[in-house]
Amino acid sequence: MNSEREYVLSTETTCDMPREYYQSHGINLLGMTYLIGDKEYDSAAEDSLSPKEFFDMIRNGAMPKTSQVTVEKAYNSFEKIVKEGKDIFHLAFSSGLSGTYQSCCIAAADIMEKYPGSKVIVVDSLAASMGQGLMLSYAVKLKEEGKTLSELTDIITRDRLKFCHNFTVNDLFHLHRGGRVSKVTAVVGMALGIKPLLHVDDAGHLINVGKTRGRKAALTWLVDKMGEKIGNNINDAVYISHSDCYEDAQFVADLVKQRFGIQNILIGDIGQVIGSHTGIGTVALFFIGDSREV
Numbered sequence: 001m002n003s004e005r006e007y008v009l010s011t012e013t014t015c016d017m018p019r020e021y022y023q024s025h026g027i028n029l030l031g032m033t034y035l036i037g038d039k040e041y042d043s044a045a046e047d048s049l050s051p052k053e054f055f056d057m058i059r060n061g062a063m064p065k066t067s068q069v070t071v072e073k074a075y076n077s078f079e080k081i082v083k084e085g086k087d088i089f090h091l092a093f094s095s096g097l098s099g100t101y102q103s104c105c106i107a108a109a110d111i112m113e114k115y116p117g118s119k120v121i122v123v124d125s126l127a128a129s130m131g132q133g134l135m136l137s138y139a140v141k142l143k144e145e146g147k148t149l150s151e152l153t154d155i156i157t158r159d160r161l162k163f164c165h166n167f168t169v170n171d172l173f174h175l176h177r178g179g180r181v182s183k184v185t186a187v188v189g190m191a192l193g194i195k196p197l198l199h200v201d202d203a204g205h206l207i208n209v210g211k212t213r214g215r216k217a218a219l220t221w222l223v224d225k226m227g228e229k230i231g232n233n234i235n236d237a238v239y240i241s242h243s244d245c246y247e248d249a250q251f252v253a254d255l256v257k258q259r260f261g262i263q264n265i266l267i268g269d270i271g272q273v274i275g276s277h278t279g280i281g282t283v284a285l286f287f288i289g290d291s292r293e294v
Contacts, residue, residue, distance in 0.1 A: 004150070008086050010090040013031045013044050014128060014129065017133040031044025033067045036057055036062050036064040055244040068099045069104065070103055072107075074103050074106075074107035075107040078120050083115075087120065088108075088120045090108070090120065091136055093132060094125060094127055096126065096204030108121070125204075126200070127165065127204065129286075131163050134287075159288075162292075163286065164288070164292050166198070166284065166294075168219065169282045194211050197221055202293075222284075229287075229289030231290040235288050236264060238287045240252055244269075245280070248283050
């Protein structure tokens with residue numbers, strides 16, 4: 001007989017999923033903070049800027065900064081659930097991009113020490129944006145199928161590197177401001193119409209893997225890479241996120257439909273936390289493949 005307790009799924013806003021998705025699936029949500037101008041926002045709070053408001057501010061010269069989830073915030077959020085007699089599966093933002101995973105691990109250990117018999121499992125998604133969101137939807141499905149907390153943990157940990165992330169950005173100057181490319185590279189690249197091609201690797205880092213000339217070629221590359229990596233994996237859904245460039249995201253979605261016959265494609269906004277680092281004009285394609293290697 002299974003003696004495991006009921007558990008709650010938990011994650012952060014870096015999944016870039018629609019707010020109603022978290023609510024409809026009863027997901028506990030931790031917000032990272034971002035500072036824009038002289039005001040600090042919690043990305044999970046009701047007064048957080050909308051993506052349009054946020055990217056309009058960037059367009060007008062704002063340079064936002066972000067902060068990881070603190071141990072205290074994670075602890076307080078987890079404690080409320082554990083006090084109800086429930087356990088927690090927390091899917092954390094990539095440790096290769098933030099200290100949030102470490103904060104959540106410390107909070108989980110403190111909770112389990114204070115509340116003997118409770119389980120707070122924190123899994124490093126090694127993912128970002130709707131790649132983390134796609135992994136979350138996978139966890140939701142497994143939970144709905146009746147998987148226990150330990151079974152869910154084993155499956156997600158086993159399969160997490162099959163969640164492929166490929167990106168392209170339109171603004172080399174934003175990458176320069178974030179320390180990703182030199183000023184010379186940004187100036188020359190923009191003059192020549194060079195578009196960087198990036199992915200998230202097995203360590204959860206954002207890596208520049210190539211470049212192409214022209215926006216359409218960069219967007220097509222995303223789908224070409226999907227063709228190379230998808231293998232025989234079943235993709236019930238494919239996710240595309242974008243930073244204030246919906247038409248480009250739709251162009252990629254149309255290519256995916258034409259090439260693979262996948263009709264269930266969710267296009268979503270890159271949120272304020274991820275968008276602080278990518279700038280405007282980013283398009284990212286997420287799917288389940290054989291591996292993340294590019």
